[in-house]
Amino acid sequence: MLSQADNQFLTQSGKGTPMGELLRRFWMPALLSEELPERDGPPRKIKILGEDLLAFRATDGKVGIVEPPPTARSASSSRTARIAAPASITVATRNAACAAPSTAGSSTSTATASTCRPRLRSPTTRTRSSSSPTRRANGAT
Amino acid sequence: MIWVYMGPKERMPELPQLEIGLVPGASRYVTKKWQDCNWVQSVEGALDTAHFSFLHAVLAKDEAKARAALAKAAIADQSKPDDRIRWIHNDPRPKFTILGHDAGLLVGAARKTDSADLYWRISQFLMPNHAYTPTAFPGEIYYGQCWVPVDDVTCWIYTYCWQPDRPFSNAERAKFDGGFNVHAEVDADYMPRRNLSNDYLIDRKVQKTDTFTGIEGVSEQDAAIQDSMGPMQDRTREHLGPTDVGVVEFRKLLMGAARALGNGEEPKAAQTANRYAVRAGGWVAAPDKDLDAVMTQRFGHRRGYVGEQYGLGD
Numbered sequence: 001m002l003s004q005a006d007n008q009f010l011t012q013s014g015k016g017t018p019m020g021e022l023l024r025r026f027w028m029p030a031l032l033s034e035e036l037p038e039r040d041g042p043p044r045k046i047k048i049l050g051e052d053l054l055a056f057r058a059t060d061g062k063v064g065i066v067e068p069p070p071t072a073r074s075a076s077s078s079r080t081a082r083i084a085a086p087a088s089i090t091v092a093t094r095n096a097a098c099a100a101p102s103t104a105g106s107s108t109s110t111a112t113a114s115t116c117r118p119r120l121r122s123p124t125t126r127t128r129s130s131s132s133p134t135r136r137a138n139g140a141t
Numbered sequence: 142m143i144w145v146y147m148g149p150k151e152r153m154p155e156l157p158q159l160e161i162g163l164v165p166g167a168s169r170y171v172t173k174k175w176q177d178c179n180w181v182q183s184v185e186g187a188l189d190t191a192h193f194s195f196l197h198a199v200l201a202k203d204e205a206k207a208r209a210a211l212a213k214a215a216i217a218d219q220s221k222p223d224d225r226i227r228w229i230h231n232d233p234r235p236k237f238t239i240l241g242h243d244a245g246l247l248v249g250a251a252r253k254t255d256s257a258d259l260y261w262r263i264s265q266f267l268m269p270n271h272a273y274t275p276t277a278f279p280g281e282i283y284y285g286q287c288w289v290p291v292d293d294v295t296c297w298i299y300t301y302c303w304q305p306d307r308p309f310s311n312a313e314r315a316k317f318d319g320g321f322n323v324h325a326e327v328d329a330d331y332m333p334r335r336n337l338s339n340d341y342l343i344d345r346k347v348q349k350t351d352t353f354t355g356i357e358g359v360s361e362q363d364a365a366i367q368d369s370m371g372p373m374q375d376r377t378r379e380h381l382g383p384t385d386v387g388v389v390e391f392r393k394l395l396m397g398a399a400r401a402l403g404n405g406e407e408p409k410a411a412q413t414a415n416r417y418a419v420r421a422g423g424w425v426a427a428p429d430k431d432l433d434a435v436m437t438q439r440f441g442h443r444r445g446y447v448g449e450q451y452g453l454g455d
Contacts, residue, residue: 002376011179013290018399024148029299031143
């Protein structure tokens with residue numbers, strides 16, 4: 001049995017929560033490779049640990065994951081795309097500028113990182129319901 | 142799989158050396174599924190391996206029906222009853238032993254067999270969100286799951302398996318796609334076809350006669366019971382027992398690491414990528430063998446480490 005406070009401590013994964021910060025010290029699966037099948041194909045909206053992100057496969061086949069600007073695109077929040085290798089296991093950091101390739105059997109990260117901007121948006125909570133959460137979570141219609 | 146790191150740039154660790162990333166591409170298979178609950182209660186389901194005696198039980202006496210019910214079993218890869226299924230059924234109170242290592246926890250559960258020997262089912266929890274199933278005998282397929290919170294009341298579960306000794310056949314891949322073991326049967330958007338919104342297509346008649354739940358698929362049976370605790374389990378109302386010791390140790394590890402991080406201490410597991418190269422599985426051992434000895438017999442290493450086979454060092 002846990003206290004209410006401990007239960008929240010254990011289960012909350014948003015940015016700034018103790019468990020959320022712990023989870024953010026580790027690599028997370030973000031997508032299956034098949035979800036970004038085409039070079040220059042449509043990007044996919046994803047949500048991980050309460051954060052809305054955008055994943056894409058660039059012209060050279062590499063994958064990136066960026067944080068979309070909180071509102072409509074503006075000059076101050078334009079995204080730069082840098083990139084992860086098109087391997088069967090691919091890794092990408094949240095700010096596409098810090099992306100790392102890996103291949104099966106040698107998953108050593110070789111990330112070259114650049115700016116990881118702080119974000120100002122508060123995590124959104126999706127209401128729990130029925131019909132097709134995947135679509136909403138994933139932008140995959 | 143595409144992985145993302147969302148933490149501070151200067152803390153970015155190496156990718157964990159999970160064996161699924163070490164075997165050739167043809168020897169692994171990954172699927173994913175949506176789940177309508179907080180990720181932690183779903184992980185806890187994977188670590189409470191006593192539940193196999195109940196939740197996944199096949200009740201049918203008729204052999205053809207039992208075979209059909211077992212066709213998507215998590216007990217093993219076979220599609221017919223065997224000794225292990227009987228032992229699991231006959232002993233719903235396995236004795237647990239938990240051992241820690243750099244990357245996580247070993248959760249061992251020993252059941253009685255037909256002789257004095259014990260039937261061990263040993264899971265791995267790997268920080269912060271992977272768990273391996275406890276079933277594989279040597280030569281069988283290894284399965285694991287990774288829980289990724291979408292928010293605090295839903296998660297993606299990446300369900301994967303690998304076979305260190307050989308590539309998967311197309312027939313096996315088709316079987317995984319159709320729902321098998323931890324792999325759920327999902328639609329094009331990775332939503333399980335049997336899910337919360339349709340009561341997992343529970344068949345009350347089947348539940349009376351053939352299976353414990355009346356729900357088809359081990360993955361779906363797990364989801365049904367985990368979702369049924371609510372979007373976020375209220376642990377102020379739980380009553381843990383002796384078979385929940387794996388759950389308790391998991392919470393201590395995770396909450397301890399989160400508290401330590403709050404005090405400026407980085408999680409050790411993130412810095413020991415090689416120690417993720419471990420296996421979990423089953424074994425039958427003499428009753429005087431402890432989990433250390435059982436692991437050494439089964440895997441050649443006290444914690445199931447196989448990294449030396451991949452040049453990751455001892």
